[in-house]
Amino acid sequence: MTKQELAIDVQHVNFSYNSENVLDDVTLAVEPGAYLGLLGPNGGGKTTLMKIILGLIEPENGSIKIFGKTPQDARREGKIGYVPQRIAQGDSSFPATVEEIVRSGRTPIIGIGGLFRQSDANAVEEALHAAGVHHLRHRLVGQLSGGERQKVFIARALASRPKILILDEPTTGVDIGAKEAFYTLLKELNTKHGITIVFISHDLEVVTKHATCAACLNQKIVVHCSEHAFLHDPEVRKLYGDSFSFVHHDH
Amino acid sequence: MTPKYASCMATAFRSFTTITDMHFLLEPFAYDFMLRAFAAGILTAIIAPMIGIFLVTRRYSFMADTLAHVSLAGIAVGTLTGIHPIFAALGASAIAALAVEQLRSAKRVLGESALALFLSGGLALASVLLSLAKGNNVNLGSLLFGSITTVSVTDVTYVFALGVVVLVVILILYRQLFSISFDEELSLASGLNVGTINRILVLLAAVTVSLTMRIVGVLLVGALMIIPVVAAMQWKLSFLRTLLLAIAISLFSVVTGLLLSFYAGTASGGTIVLVAIACFLVGLGFNRR
Amino acid sequence: MRIARIAPLFILLVACTRTQPVTTHKLTVAATFYPLAHFAEQVGGEHVQVINMTPNGIEPHDYEPTPQDLAELEEVDLFLYNGAGLDPWAETIAPNLAAKGITTLRATERIDLLEGHDEHEEEEQHEATDPHAWLDPTYALYIVGQIRDELVAIDPENAATYNGNAATYVSTLQLLEKHYREDLADCTLREIIVSHDAYRYMATRYDFATHAIAGLSPDEEPSAQRIAELADLAKEKGIDTIFFEELVSPDLAQTIADEVGAQTNVLHTIEGLTPGQSAGATYMSLMYENLESLKLAMHCQ
Numbered sequence: 001m002t003k004q005e006l007a008i009d010v011q012h013v014n015f016s017y018n019s020e021n022v023l024d025d026v027t028l029a030v031e032p033g034a035y036l037g038l039l040g041p042n043g044g045g046k047t048t049l050m051k052i053i054l055g056l057i058e059p060e061n062g063s064i065k066i067f068g069k070t071p072q073d074a075r076r077e078g079k080i081g082y083v084p085q086r087i088a089q090g091d092s093s094f095p096a097t098v099e100e101i102v103r104s105g106r107t108p109i110i111g112i113g114g115l116f117r118q119s120d121a122n123a124v125e126e127a128l129h130a131a132g133v134h135h136l137r138h139r140l141v142g143q144l145s146g147g148e149r150q151k152v153f154i155a156r157a158l159a160s161r162p163k164i165l166i167l168d169e170p171t172t173g174v175d176i177g178a179k180e181a182f183y184t185l186l187k188e189l190n191t192k193h194g195i196t197i198v199f200i201s202h203d204l205e206v207v208t209k210h211a212t213c214a215a216c217l218n219q220k221i222v223v224h225c226s227e228h229a230f231l232h233d234p235e236v237r238k239l240y241g242d243s244f245s246f247v248h249h250d251h
Numbered sequence: 252m253t254p255k256y257a258s259c260m261a262t263a264f265r266s267f268t269t270i271t272d273m274h275f276l277l278e279p280f281a282y283d284f285m286l287r288a289f290a291a292g293i294l295t296a297i298i299a300p301m302i303g304i305f306l307v308t309r310r311y312s313f314m315a316d317t318l319a320h321v322s323l324a325g326i327a328v329g330t331l332t333g334i335h336p337i338f339a340a341l342g343a344s345a346i347a348a349l350a351v352e353q354l355r356s357a358k359r360v361l362g363e364s365a366l367a368l369f370l371s372g373g374l375a376l377a378s379v380l381l382s383l384a385k386g387n388n389v390n391l392g393s394l395l396f397g398s399i400t401t402v403s404v405t406d407v408t409y410v411f412a413l414g415v416v417v418l419v420v421i422l423i424l425y426r427q428l429f430s431i432s433f434d435e436e437l438s439l440a441s442g443l444n445v446g447t448i449n450r451i452l453v454l455l456a457a458v459t460v461s462l463t464m465r466i467v468g469v470l471l472v473g474a475l476m477i478i479p480v481v482a483a484m485q486w487k488l489s490f491l492r493t494l495l496l497a498i499a500i501s502l503f504s505v506v507t508g509l510l511l512s513f514y515a516g517t518a519s520g521g522t523i524v525l526v527a528i529a530c531f532l533v534g535l536g537f538n539r540r
Numbered sequence: 541m542r543i544a545r546i547a548p549l550f551i552l553l554v555a556c557t558r559t560q561p562v563t564t565h566k567l568t569v570a571a572t573f574y575p576l577a578h579f580a581e582q583v584g585g586e587h588v589q590v591i592n593m594t595p596n597g598i599e600p601h602d603y604e605p606t607p608q609d610l611a612e613l614e615e616v617d618l619f620l621y622n623g624a625g626l627d628p629w630a631e632t633i634a635p636n637l638a639a640k641g642i643t644t645l646r647a648t649e650r651i652d653l654l655e656g657h658d659e660h661e662e663e664e665q666h667e668a669t670d671p672h673a674w675l676d677p678t679y680a681l682y683i684v685g686q687i688r689d690e691l692v693a694i695d696p697e698n699a700a701t702y703n704g705n706a707a708t709y710v711s712t713l714q715l716l717e718k719h720y721r722e723d724l725a726d727c728t729l730r731e732i733i734v735s736h737d738a739y740r741y742m743a744t745r746y747d748f749a750t751h752a753i754a755g756l757s758p759d760e761e762p763s764a765q766r767i768a769e770l771a772d773l774a775k776e777k778g779i780d781t782i783f784f785e786e787l788v789s790p791d792l793a794q795t796i797a798d799e800v801g802a803q804t805n806v807l808h809t810i811e812g813l814t815p816g817q818s819a820g821a822t823y824m825s826l827m828y829e830n831l832e833s834l835k836l837a838m839h840c841q
Contacts, residue, residue, distance in 0.1 A: 054440050055442070056439065056440065072442070075441065075442045076442060082437065082440045082441065084434065084436055084437050084440070093484070094308055094432075094433060095308070095484050095487070095488065095489070095490050095493040096429075096433060096489060096490040097489040097490070099489075100429070100489055100490050100491070101433065104426065104429055104430045104433065105441075107426045107427060107429075107430045107438075107441070107443070108441045108442050108443060110426060112423060112424065112427060113423040113424075138489075140487055140489075143487075160441075278768070279764070279768075281768075282767075282768050282771060282799060283798065283799050284764075284767065284771075284795045284798070284799055285764065285768070288764075390789040390791065392759070392761050393761070393791075398761075399764050400762065400763075400764050400767045400792060400795055401789075401791040401792060401794075401795055403791075403794075512763075512764065513763075513764045513765060513768075514765065515763075516763030516764070516765055516766070517763075518761075519764075
């Protein structure tokens with residue numbers, strides 16, 4: 001049996017900014033279909049690692065492969081979908097419908113001067129359904145609630161038919177009920193559509209509750225796919241101390 | 252609009268109006284110079300909101316005014332050196348546009364301050380240069396407020412050529428411009444060449460300013476690019492429909508404004524902008540929710 | 541002993557040098573614009589130093605004096621200005637100068653001024669008067685006479701020179717007047733279209749009509765309807781020359797000319813000399829050029 005290609009293969013990556021070490025020998029192997037939560041303090045390097053995975057910055061040493069390709073190539077093929085953080089506070093007067101926003105997810109694939117074809121329309125339809133916003137397609141994005149808007153951004157990311165979905169602090173500013181629905185959606189995308197999920201969060205509870213594997217990044221990274229192991233990792237304890245309560249639940 | 256063609260149309264209109272006795276309404280169209288004014292005005296009306304929508308949605312509304320003031324300085328330089336005003340304006344505002352964009356992307360904090368610098372700097376430079384150029388047949392009034400009586404065939408040709416360029420580029424880059432206007436960071440993350448496209452947008456804005464200046468005047472260029480868009484946004488439509496509505500409002504404002512300024516003897520630029528503002532108020536009134 | 545012989549010689553020397561400033565002293569005359577400056581030069585000759593306050597190439601209607609100008613004016617002997625709205629800044633400061641003992645002369649003092657008017661009767665009567673009197677040779681004569689009178693009053697010692705110079709120049713003006721009267725007598729077209737309303741004194745005297753694109757000041761923006769009106773008028777009357785001026789943009793004249801297939805030609809307002817005008821152009825030469833242009837436009841014999 002051939003070794004299955006890793007979705008995200010980060011090997012011994014270093015990165016410093018203004019002679020400050022941001023990432024220190026970070027290795028991360030994410031298998032296809034994984035559901036990974038990435039924790040860490042501010043300034044610990046989460047954003048930098050995301051930018052490297054998205055191919056926006058180059059590591060100083062080490063390597064990064066997305067399904068065996070460079071991040072830039074993977075991005076060009078629409079393999080990575082990205083959902084940014086500050087959505088709930090987004091501009092509510094931008095004149096665009098949900099459908100137009102989701103269609104713009106096809107833009108990197110269509111390229112400059114290309115035409116919107118049937119295949120693009122199909123991808124948009126699927127994305128709208130998958131994210132559960134098909135019924136909102138003609139609504140103005142500014143008139144939606146925080147949770148609905150969040151789903152629209154996921155639909156946009158899904159429009160490129162990505163194999164990996166990266167979400168940055170996805171539930172900031174979203175109310176509790178919407179949060180649960182949101183994570184249910186992510187789970188569905190993961191199990192039903194086989195999309196690899198990586199989401200960044202500062203919330204230990206959310207990560208341990210919903211993700212199958214958890215990583216903690218503070219210049220150095222620790223990864224565990226067992227909740228117990230994760231919670232007892234010395235690095236994790238150092239950061240999150242004793243101020244959290246253990247919530248037992250089934251995986 | 253060659254002279255022969257224009258005369259032909261003018262004669263046709265004259266015969267038509269005398270026969271049908273619609274003389275009063277169609278009177279402006281009997282004159283070549285008004286036909287040229289309408290030609291330049293209509294082309295301008297179509298192009299202005301196409302750039303304007305990307306400026307408004309990116310909170311760049313003052314860019315248009317800034318470029319217009321810098322254009323005035325460019326025209327002053329042109330008057331002193333003999334360069335045709337449209338190209339002098341274009342050169343100056345293109346340089347300023349790129350400079351402002353550079354400042355903006357390098358240090359986000361200085362975004363508005365950079366514009367303020369160029370806005371007042373451009374006007375200051377213009378006033379100094381124009382006081383030097385006073386003997387050189389500079390018609391300040393028509394520069395500042397627009398002139399429908401002195402649109403030449405060359406003017407119409409330049410407006411048409413530049414207008415086509417702007418139109419084509421926007422059509423090609425529409426998707427990318429939309430994506431970047433909506434969320435620049437996200438667009439960057441999905442691999443769009445945001446820096447280059449931003450620079451292209453501000454250059455297109457500079458071009459649009461220089462061709463809009465003729466009819467509306469330097470002081471009101473920004474208004475024609477922005478107000479029809481803001482008026483259309485009141486109707487809360489999709490982006491594409493908002494753009495199309497903005498173009499419709501812009502066309503209506505220009506045609507009505509030109510007709511009104513012909514009959515009432517008012518400044519063309521101001522009249523057009525007042526009609527556009529009226530459209531905005533109508534949209535506001537109808538859509539109070 | 542030697543000193544006694546030298547002394548008278550010495551006194552004579554001093555006395556002689558003392559008289560020199562008297563014979564070479566020039567009057568300074570400041571005029572607000574070219575025609576007045578030129579007339580002053582013609583009458584004053586070598587006894588006067590004339591300053592034209594409006595620099596070459598600038599429209600006198602637009603001119604605003606700098607603080608330096610105003611300081612300079614306080615040192616002159618005679619201040620000539622036009623009045624009637626051409627140089628309002630001068631009308632404001634003239635009383636101040638007069639109070640300081642400087643002689644001031646308003647050129648349009650004794651001239652029967654025309655009122656500004658609009659071709660549209662519905663419009664309100666303008667308060668403005670028409671200041672362009674110098675373009676009528678007869679009024680130019682009056683002005684020259686007044687300048688002579690003032691110079692004689694200030695500097696009676698050189699009265700003979702002033703009277704002589706003035707008489708010479710007056711006779712050239714009278715010849716100019718004669719040519720205007722005779723050459724404009726027999727013309728098929730007695731209407732012209734001009735850029736701004738500067739020619740009505742000339743027109744009234746020699747019996748033709750002027751239609752101006754702008755008003756009394758070339759800065760007034762004409763409406764599109766005005767342009768349309770003038771184009772219709774040109775077609776109706778067969779006007780085939782549209783006049784423009786050097787110090788103002790010719791665009792509007794060109795628009796009308798293009799509209800009706802007419803040509804454009806320059807009609808000097810002689811408000812100032814432009815850098816473009818050939819060296820040696822004077823009031824007289826420009827008035828004769830205007831006469832030729834008028835004859836052509838009005839199809840005179």
